[in-house]
Amino acid sequence: MYLLLKNVHVGLAMLSIGGFLLRAYWMTRVSRMLDRRIVQIVPHVIDTAFLVSGVALVLLLQLQVTQSPWLLAKLLALVAYIVFGTIALKRGRTLGIRLTALLLAVLTFVYIVGAAINKSPESWLAA
Numbered sequence: 001m002y003l004l005l006k007n008v009h010v011g012l013a014m015l016s017i018g019g020f021l022l023r024a025y026w027m028t029r030v031s032r033m034l035d036r037r038i039v040q041i042v043p044h045v046i047d048t049a050f051l052v053s054g055v056a057l058v059l060l061l062q063l064q065v066t067q068s069p070w071l072l073a074k075l076l077a078l079v080a081y082i083v084f085g086t087i088a089l090k091r092g093r094t095l096g097i098r099l100t101a102l103l104l105a106v107l108t109f110v111y112i113v114g115a116a117i118n119k120s121p122e123s124w125l126a127a
């Protein structure tokens with residue numbers, strides 16, 4: 001059960017960043033793909049399932065955020081990832097701001113993966 005859930009979680013993480021990068025590409029091309037209903041709905045479905053899988057893992061492993069600094073770091077970084085992602089795809093007023101936010105979102109995602117794998121807020125530096 002644990003392995004299944006973890007694989008689903010990791011798979012959804014890949015889908016989430018993959019979908020984000022695709023939408024970011026469309027954003028740089030000023031593509032009308034971004035206006036499509038399916039392009040607006042599917043990422044929400046994936047991200048919701050992704051969060052649910054993370055919460056399910058927390059419950060299954062009986063983790064406590066206060067006892068697991070890597071999990072707390074992950075959740076805080078997740079907020080940053082969402083904020084940067086929103087600026088990159090929607091709120092950024094210039095292309096420069098959007099591209100900077102895109103870079104920060106990708107770096108934040110890489111940090112989160114490192115924190116998850118190494119179970120440390122030091123992320124990849126803890127390896």
Ligand code: HEM
Binds near residue numbers: 054112117
């Ligand atoms: C962008 C967001 C996220 C990314 C990129 C991510 C990535 C990952 C990865 C790659 C793993 C597997 C680590 C390993 O191989 O041991 C993992 C495990 C895990 N994640 Fe996430 N995750 C994210 C969000 C979340 C959230 C929001 C939660 C909780 C609400 C969560 C809870 C967990 C838990 C509990 C594990 C299992 C840890 C273990 O095996 O001991 N994740 N995550």
